[in-house]
Amino acid sequence: MKITITREIAVSLSFLLFGAGVFYSIYSIEVVEGVNALYTQVMIVPNFVTAVLFDWRGFDTLGECLILITSVLVTGMVFGKGLFNWDFLREVYREEDGKDVDLGFTPIIKVLAVPMAVLLMVLGVVVILGGHITPGGGFQGGALISAAYVLAMVAFGRGRCPVRFTHRFLESLESFGALLFLILGLIGMILSGYYLFNIREIYGIPLFPSPPGIGDVGIIPYLNIGVGLKVLAGLSTITTLLVSHRIVSKNIGRG
Amino acid sequence: MNLLPLIVVIPLLMAIVFSYIYRSKYIRLLTLLMALVLLVLPLLGLYGPYFFGGHGVVYIEGMPFVSGILYTLNPLKETLIFTLMLIGVLVLIISTREERLSGTFTALVLMGLASVSAVILTEDLFNLYVFYEIAAITQAGLVILAGREEAYRSAFRYLLVGTMAGSILLLGVGLLLSATGSLNIVDMGRYLALKPLTPTVYGALLMLIVGLAYGGGLPPFHTLKVDLYSRTKPFVAAILQTYSKFILIALMLVILKLFGGLPIFNTTRGVLIALSVFAMVFGTVMALLQDDYRRLLAYHTVSQGGYVALGLALGTPLGIVAGIFHGINHALYKSALFIGAHIVEKIKSPYMREVGGLLLAMPTVTFLILCAKLASIGIPPFNGFQSKLLLAEAVMSADMPELVILMLIVSIGTFLYMMKAFYLIFLKPCSEEQLREYREVRISKYHIFSLGLLVLLCIVLGLYPDMVLDRLLPLGEEIAIE
Amino acid sequence: MDYDRFKKEMEREGSGDSVSVGAGLTGELILYSFLVTGLFLLSRIFGKVLLATVGILAIGIGLHMMPMVFRFKRENSNHIVLQLFWISIFLGAISMIIFIAGSR
Amino acid sequence: MIEYLFLPFIGMILGFILGRRISIRLNLWFYLPVGVIVGYLLGPLPYYNFPLSYSFFFTLIGLLLGNLTVREKGSP
Incomplete structure (x- = not known):
């Protein structure tokens, strides 16, 4: 499709206008405190961001997780999962599974990759668990763990990768994380009538025992764990799908 | 106990379960059971507000603020959700007759149903954005499911533009948050009405309109939507077009609630009316030129979306009611037409010139599709007539008779291409062996049942429109702008 | 004609x-x-x-x-370049209308 | 005591799950000192009053446990 010079001028003019509009409106922002005053006064957990994300607006966080879940589902579908018609993919993936290509990484990378991956995983777990006290939380920790997976995958290739997250394992983790979030919300609904109610204790037993002085954390750590597992599984699934032919072959019924 | 969140939560929960067991043998059975559950859902909620997490209204410096996320249910939303769930149920039932059905399809349909009902129910702008994004990804996913190269292409294109439009909408939500200090739509509307307008608010309005045009399929995004509808299986297009119609209605109501009383609303109204008239005319003109039956129906969807948007953009009580009523009617008869197109595609081909003489092969289906077509044109005993009449009244009373003329002209165009399609597919003479070929294809009872149910609803709503209108009118008065 | x-x-x-x-x-x-x-x-x-x-x-x-109708059909095609062109024109036009009307 | 040890305990469980999935045998005598050093550098990461991030250490122990006892072998 050929684009004439007139059209290019029109496009640049309109982007100029739109950009000027966006810039003008952002430049003249005067932030009104509004309901934020409440968010910073009421202490739920020491990390105010987590308090807003998981307590005041927990349902939004659930929605954000579901965006990731849906994206992973759709990405899986591009590689043949559950399609009504596979013939197109069969033609694309006609040739046999390619061999791993050794990109000539030096031994330093291969020696360092495993310890770094292990430490990254552990750090990711700690970041997930400390989400209600320190900066971090489920999204960040999950991303750390899946970064460890990607690191191992890049250094060793798919065949000899020491971190073996199988597709089925990742699917289970993802479903478990999302179900944990949804079901904790339902439990809150049964106990109090409000969905995603932050239950502090059941019959006097605190739900998540934590030291005094950091507020009643309630279900927030569990929600963090759910989100973390889901993010870990989602990002790793996408990596697995992108590097591996075998999943496609299995999905289109040849594996 | 108010079980309102279950309308959203149960489909989400089941979507995750279905995506986990997508290869199971019992998927067909489970899908049918799930369809039954979906029918119960709209009855669960009670009218009134529902605060998530127990965070209710707080007073900061004398101003009431909703501190958490608020959902409300009222008769209008209930009607919309009932229609949505009904069409979802019928699509799920039809899907069990498909070869190679997997849990993924059910999961995606459920995810879409949940997110669109959340968009309808929510009173919170960020929550609306989140579920709007899920709905956009779900629509692309449902198109990818068709498993053809062109489907991949159009879904990719839709997501590509969707990234841009979604980010613009998110930026708009952020600007509104900074300008008002709240995310609750009612709180924001009240704050905006009190304080003088700043450029930030104009920017936010601009971005909300971009989000609306993308979500609802108004120009210039209509070509993307048409690609989506025409490249997937037609019965999937039935649920896709329902999603985008209802997102259109919900976002229109949000814009009315936020900017309704402001001095800028006059301009906004002009922009929205212009967009909807463009949609009406472009859809009709393009539909007249199509050879592919699915594309024709897709462009028809765009032009009817223009009617819906026109009614809502007027901002008068009658206009809002007429727009929403037309949205519901449109969802019903258009789903019937898409299911009919699915049958036609199954028997022979979606290209109108290759088919012909289907009347002799299946008279019942032909009659039902004819009824749906008449409803879509706006012939009296059907529901399309009632809502178009109401729309014309609303436009007349808003002092824009020219638009009524335009609506009539567009209706004539609609009549023409619908009848052209009907002639080419069902009436055009065909050879004896072609007829034998048609008779070999078995059409499932489920297809005919869904088609019949939708046509029956069209007739019932056409004869007794008050069933729905009585529920919409009080809310139309409430939202409307003087 | x-x-x-x-x-x-x-x-x-x-x-x-x-x-x-x-x-x-x-x-x-x-x-x-x-x-x-x-x-x-x-x-x-x-x-x-x-x-x-x-x-x-x-x-x-x-x-x-x-x-006009053939030209119109060409502009409405599903070619990504044309789609993006009209979307950008839409963005420019709508921002001009809203900001100019707002500044009055 | 349980208030301070509950979080590391959950970390151990998660570490166990992840450690099962590492297919090569990890060397205990390398990872334990490294864990102590990294934990010391992290400082009191989630909870305070302790010079060492014991949550990190416990999670590492969980991971090593999972790796050394019920490791998954074979090709992916």
């Missing part, structure tokens, strides 16, 4: 039987009447002589450019 020329154009597009030509002509008429009624509405609401004059000019140009 005469029927024969229109039919010739349609045949070049690959669908020249009477049903399609009729549909195409209707599309042409709808576009044209959309132009006319739209200009009526605008000039009535804004009530400017200048606008009405420009409108008449636009109608004349439209008549001269007939058939």
Whole structure:
């Protein structure tokens, strides 16, 4: 499709206008405190961001997780999962599974990759668990763990990768994380009538025992764990799908 | 106990379960059971507000603020959700007759149903954005499911533009948050009405309109939507077009609630009316030129979306009611037409010139599709007539008779291409062996049942429109702008 | 504009039987009447002589450019470049309208 | 005591799950000192009053446990 010079001028003019509009409106922002005053006064957990994300607006966080879940589902579908018609993919993936290509990484990378991956995983777990006290939380920790997976995958290739997250394992983790979030919300609904109610204790037993002085954390750590597992599984699934032919072959019924 | 969140939560929960067991043998059975559950859902909620997490209204410096996320249910939303769930149920039932059905399809349909009902129910702008994004990804996913190269292409294109439009909408939500200090739509509307307008608010309005045009399929995004509808299986297009119609209605109501009383609303109204008239005319003109039956129906969807948007953009009580009523009617008869197109595609081909003489092969289906077509044109005993009449009244009373003329002209165009399609597919003479070929294809009872149910609803709503209108009118008065 | 020329154009597009030509002509008429009624509405609401004059000019140009419908079909194709072009034009136009109307 | 040890305990479980999935045998005598050093550098990461991030250490122990006892072998 050929684009004439007139059209290019029109496009640049309109982007100029739109950009000027966006810039003008952002430049003249005067932030009104509004309901934020409440968010910073009421202490739920020491990390105010987590308090807003998981307590005041927990349902939004659930929605954000579901965006990731849906994206992973759709990405899986591009590689043949559950399609009504596979013939197109069969033609694309006609040739046999390619061999791993050794990109000539030096031994330093291969020696360092495993310890770094292990430490990254552990750090990711700690970041997930400390989400209600320190900066971090489920999204960040999950991303750390899946970064460890990607690191191992890049250094060793798919065949000899020491971190073996199988597709089925990742699917289970993802479903478990999302179900944990949804079901904790339902439990809150049964106990109090409000969905995603932050239950502090059941019959006097605190739900998540934590030291005094950091507020009643309630279900927030569990929600963090759910989100973390889901993010870990989602990002790793996408990596697995992108590097591996075998999943496609299995999905289109040849594996 | 108010079980309102279950309308959203149960489909989400089941979507995750279905995506986990997508290869199971019992998927067909489970899908049918799930369809039954979906029918119960709209009855669960009670009218009134529902605060998530127990965070209710707080007073900061004398101003009431909703501190958490608020959902409300009222008769209008209930009607919309009932229609949505009904069409979802019928699509799920039809899907069990498909070869190679997997849990993924059910999961995606459920995810879409949940997110669109959340968009309808929510009173919170960020929550609306989140579920709007899920709905956009779900629509692309449902198109990818068709498993053809062109489907991949159009879904990719839709997501590509969707990234841009979604980010613009998110930026708009952020600007509104900074300008008002709240995310609750009612709180924001009240704050905006009190304080003088700043450029930030104009920017936010601009971005909300971009989000609306993308979500609802108004120009210039209509070509993307048409690609989506025409490249997937037609019965999937039935649920896709329902999603985008209802997102259109919900976002229109949000814009009315936020900017309704402001001095800028006059301009906004002009922009929205212009967009909807463009949609009406472009859809009709393009539909007249199509050879592919699915594309024709897709462009028809765009032009009817223009009617819906026109009614809502007027901002008068009658206009809002007429727009929403037309949205519901449109969802019903258009789903019937898409299911009919699915049958036609199954028997022979979606290209109108290759088919012909289907009347002799299946008279019942032909009659039902004819009824749906008449409803879509706006012939009296059907529901399309009632809502178009109401729309014309609303436009007349808003002092824009020219638009009524335009609506009539567009209706004539609609009549023409619908009848052209009907002639080419069902009436055009065909050879004896072609007829034998048609008779070999078995059409499932489920297809005919869904088609019949939708046509029956069209007739019932056409004869007794008050069933729905009585529920919409009080809310139309409430939202409307003087 | 005469029927024969229109039919010739349609045949070049690959669908020249009477049903399609009729549909195409209707599309042409709808576009044209959309132009006319739209200009009526605008000039009535804004009530400017200048606008009405420009409108008449636009109608004349439209008549001269007939058939518009093929050009229109090309602009509405699903080519990504054209889609992005119209989206960017839309963004510019809408921001101009809203900010200019807002600044008054 | 349980208030301070509950979080590391959950970390151990998660570490166990992840450690099962590492297919090569990890060397205990390398990872334990490294864990102590990294934990010391992290400082009191989630909870305070302790010079060492014991949550990190416990999670590492969980991971090593999972790796050394029920490791998954074979090709992916």
